[in-house]
Amino acid sequence: MSKPFSLHTAAELADAGLIDPASRSAIEKVGAIYAIALTPTVAGLIDPRDAQDPIARQFVPSAAELETQPDERQDPIGDEAFTPVDGVVHRYPDRVLLKLLHVCPVYCRFCFRRASVGPGSEVYLSASALDRAFAYIAAQPQIWEVILTGGDPLTLSLRRLEDILQRLTAIDHVKILRIHSRVPSVDPPAITPELVALLRACGKAVYVVLHANHPREMTAEARSACAKFIDAGIPMFSQSVLLRGVNDDVKTLEALFRTFVECRIKPYYLHQLDLAPGTSHFRVPIAEGQALMRDLQGKISGLCLPRYMLDIPGGHGKVPIESGYLADAGEKTGFRITDHRGAIHVYPPVKAE
Numbered sequence: 595m596s597k598p599f600s601l602h603t604a605a606e607l608a609d610a611g612l613i614d615p616a617s618r619s620a621i622e623k624v625g626a627i628y629a630i631a632l633t634p635t636v637a638g639l640i641d642p643r644d645a646q647d648p649i650a651r652q653f654v655p656s657a658a659e660l661e662t663q664p665d666e667r668q669d670p671i672g673d674e675a676f677t678p679v680d681g682v683v684h685r686y687p688d689r690v691l692l693k694l695l696h697v698c699p700v701y702c703r704f705c706f707r708r709a710s711v712g713p714g715s716e717v718y719l720s721a722s723a724l725d726r727a728f729a730y731i732a733a734q735p736q737i738w739e740v741i742l743t744g745g746d747p748l749t750l751s752l753r754r755l756e757d758i759l760q761r762l763t764a765i766d767h768v769k770i771l772r773i774h775s776r777v778p779s780v781d782p783p784a785i786t787p788e789l790v791a792l793l794r795a796c797g798k799a800v801y802v803v804l805h806a807n808h809p810r811e812m813t814a815e816a817r818s819a820c821a822k823f824i825d826a827g828i829p830m831f832s833q834s835v836l837l838r839g840v841n842d843d844v845k846t847l848e849a850l851f852r853t854f855v856e857c858r859i860k861p862y863y864l865h866q867l868d869l870a871p872g873t874s875h876f877r878v879p880i881a882e883g884q885a886l887m888r889d890l891q892g893k894i895s896g897l898c899l900p901r902y903m904l905d906i907p908g909g910h911g912k913v914p915i916e917s918g919y920l921a922d923a924g925e926k927t928g929f930r931i932t933d934h935r936g937a938i939h940v941y942p943p944v945k946a947e
C-alpha cells in the first residue's frame with residue numbers, strides 16, 4: 595500500500611473531498627499567495643460532511659483569504675524591526691527567536707508569518723546566515739533563552755538539528771532552548787525515539803511548546819508523541835490562538851485546556867489573532883476573548899488556564915489582555931475586586947508601617 599501523502603494543491607483537496615470542486619479556482623488563487631499543506635493525520639481528522647469542521651477551518655484554504663483588511667499587515671508582530679541579523683529576532687533582552695527555516699508540515703490559514711513561510715521563501719537559513727546568527731547570540735551575554743522557530747523546527751533532519759543544538763550548547767550563557775512546533779499533533783510519527791534522545795542529550799534545558807487549537811487535534815497518537823518528550827524529562831507547554839469558528843466558545847476552550855493538562859502539557863498562552871493578511875474571518879473581538887477567559891477563570895482549575903496575550907502590532911511586544919479584576923478605589927477604600935461571577939468586593943487599604 596502506498597504511503598499517504600500531504601495535500602498541497604486545490605486539485606488534491608478537491609480529489610480528497612475537502613473542498614467543493616466549484617471553489618477550486620478561488621482556492622488556486624489562494625494557493626498562489628499562501629502556502630497550503632495538510633498532513634495525512636490532519637486530513638484524516640476532518641469530517642468532510644461538516645461544513646463547519648474546526649479542523650478543516652484551520653487548514654483547508656478558503657476564498658475569504660483573498661480579502662485583506664486595511665489594518666492587516668505582512669509582518670503583523672514587527673519581527674523585521676528587531677532582526678539584527680538574518681534569522682534572529684531580538685525583541686526582549688534575555689531571549690531571541692532563531693528562525694531556522696520557512697517550512698511547516700501544515701500551513702495554518704491564520705498564520706502570523708504567512709507572508710514569509712511556505713514555497714517561494716528560502717527553505718533553510720543559509721550556512722553563512724546561520725554562522726552570523728550564532729556569532730550574534732554568542733556575542734550577547736544577556737541572551738539566556740533561544741527559541742527555535744520558523745517555520746517548524748521539528749521538521750529539520752536529525753543531522754541538521756543536531757548541528758544546531760551542538761552549536762547552541764557551546765554558548766555558555768544560553769541556558770534554555772525552547773522549541774515551538776505543531777509536529778507532535780499534525781505528524782505524530784515524526785516524534786521518534788532518536789529525536790527525543792537528541793533533545794534530551796543536548797546539555798541545555800529544553801522545553802517544547804505545542805501549537806494546537808482544538809481538542810480534536812490531541813488524538814491518541816498526538817498524546818503519545820507528547821508523552822515521549824515528557825517521559826524523557828522534556829517539559830511541554832501549549833500555545834493556542836483564539837479563532838472564530840474553531841475554539842471561540844467556553845466549552846471548546848475548556849476541553850482543549852483540560853486535555854493539555856491531562857497530557858501533562860501546561861497551557862501557556864492563548865493568543866489574540868495577529869493582524870496577518872486575509873485572516874479577518876478568524877478574528878474574535880478582544881472583549882469577547884476577555885469574557886471567555888472570565889468564564890473559564892471561575893470554571894476550571896488554575897492549572898488549565900493560559901494567559902490571554904496580545905502581540906502589539908508593530909513589534910512592541912506581548913502583553914496579557916485578560917480583563918482587570920482589580921480597581922484602585924482610593925486611599926480610604928483600598929481596591930475593588932470583581933470575582934468571576936461579576937460581584938464586587940473590597941480589599942482594604944494596607945497601612946504603611
Ligand code: SF4
Nearest residue numbers: 698701702705745776
Ligand atoms: S505552524 Fe506556525 S509558522 Fe507554520 S503555518 Fe502554522 S502558525 Fe504559521
